Amino acid sequence: MAAADLNTIRAxxxxxxxxxxxxxxxxxxxxxxxxxxxxxNSSWVQCLTSFGAxxxxxxxxxxxxxxxxxxxxxxxxxxxxxxxxxxxYVIAKRIxxxxxxxxxxxxxxxxxxxxxxLAKASPEGFLQTxxxxxxxxIEEL
Amino acid sequence: MATIRGEQGxxxxxxxxxxxxxxxxxxSWSLTITKETYxxxxxxxxxxxFVGGLISGxxxxxxxxxxxxxxxxxxxxxxxxxxxxTDASFExxxxxxxxxxxxxxxxxxxxxxxxxxxVGELDVVTCSFVTSGTITSNLE
Numbered sequence: 001m002a003a004a005d006l007n008t009i010r011a012x013x014x015x016x017x018x019x020x021x022x023x024x025x026x027x028x029x030x031x032x033x034x035x036x037x038x039x040x041n042s043s044w045v046q047c048l049t050s051f052g053a054x055x056x057x058x059x060x061x062x063x064x065x066x067x068x069x070x071x072x073x074x075x076x077x078x079x080x081x082x083x084x085x086x087x088x089y090v091i092a093k094r095i096x097x098x099x100x101x102x103x104x105x106x107x108x109x110x111x112x113x114x115x116x117x118l119a120k121a122s123p124e125g126f127l128q129t130x131x132x133x134x135x136x137x138i139e140e141l
Numbered sequence: 142m143a144t145i146r147g148e149q150g151x152x153x154x155x156x157x158x159x160x161x162x163x164x165x166x167x168x169s170w171s172l173t174i175t176k177e178t179y180x181x182x183x184x185x186x187x188x189x190x191f192v193g194g195l196i197s198g199x200x201x202x203x204x205x206x207x208x209x210x211x212x213x214x215x216x217x218x219x220x221x222x223x224x225x226x227t228d229a230s231f232e233x234x235x236x237x238x239x240x241x242x243x244x245x246x247x248x249x250x251x252x253x254x255x256x257x258x259x260v261g262e263l264d265v266v267t268c269s270f271v272t273s274g275t276i277t278s279n280l281e
Contacts, residue, residue: 059152065148138263
C-alpha cells in the first residue's frame with residue numbers, strides 16, 4: 001500500500017459533483033482556485049474540498065499501518081434573489097442525495113449537513129445556501 | 142531516555158500451522174502478567190513473608206476490522222477452534238517487529254472475541270487471550 005493520494009480522493013469527490021450537475025438541468029459548478037464570473041440571477045454551485053486532521057488507526061509506523069484521513073466538502077449553492085428558496089433547495093437536494101451515506105472508492109461520506117441559508121451571500125447578489133459533508137478515508141501504509 | 146508510543150508496537154501471531162506474522166490492523170494490545178505469592182510467615186514473625194509462585198498472563202488485542210487485512214482472520218477465528226491444543230503463538234512488540242527484541246512471547250489461547258459494529262464508526266474486534274506455559278520477556 002501507499003500513502004493516500006489527496007488529489008485522487010479530491011477527484012472522487014469533485015467528479016461525482018461535476019457529473020451530476022452536468023446532467024439536466026445543468027448547473028455550473030466551480031472548484032477551489034478557479035476563476036468564475038457568475039451570471040446575475042442565475043444558479044451556480046461552488047465546491048470547496050479541504051482535508052483536516054488525520055489520526056492513527058493501527059500500530060506499525062510506516063508499514064502495515066493505517067491512518068484515518070478526515071475531510072470536509074463545503075458546497076455553496078447560489079440562486080437568484082427575491083424568488084424564494086425553492087429553486088435553491090432543488091439543487092441542494094441533488095447535491096445532498098449525491099453524498100448521503102455513500103461509499104465511493106474507499107471514501108466514506110457521512111450524513112450531510114444543510115442546506116443552511118447564509119444570512120449574507122458571498123459574492124453578494126444571490127441567495128446562498130450551504131451543504132457540508134464530512135468524509136473519511138482509510139490510508140494504508 | 143527512549144519513550145515509546147503505541148503506534149510503534151505490533152502483534153505477531155500464528156495459529157499453529159505456520160510462522161509468526163504481523164496481524165495488520167492492530168490498534169492496541171495489553172498484557173497482564175501475574176505471579177502468585179505464597180505466604181511463608183513463621184510463628185513469631187513480626188512481618189509477613191512471601192515467596193513467588195506460579196506465573197500466568199492474560200490480555201487483549203484490539204483490531205480495526207478488515208477482512209482483507211493480513212493475519213486478522215486467522216487471529217479472530219482462533220477463538221472458535223475446537224479442542225484447542227494451545228498451539229498458537231503470540232509475540233507482542235512494544236516497538237518494531239524483530240523477533241526476540243522489545244517484545245513478550247508466549248503460547249496462548251484466544252478465549253474471547255468481541256466484534257463491535259456501530260453506525261458511523263469503524264468496526265472493531267477485541268480478542269482476549271490467556272497465556273499457557275513460558276512467558277518470554279524481551280523487554281530489555
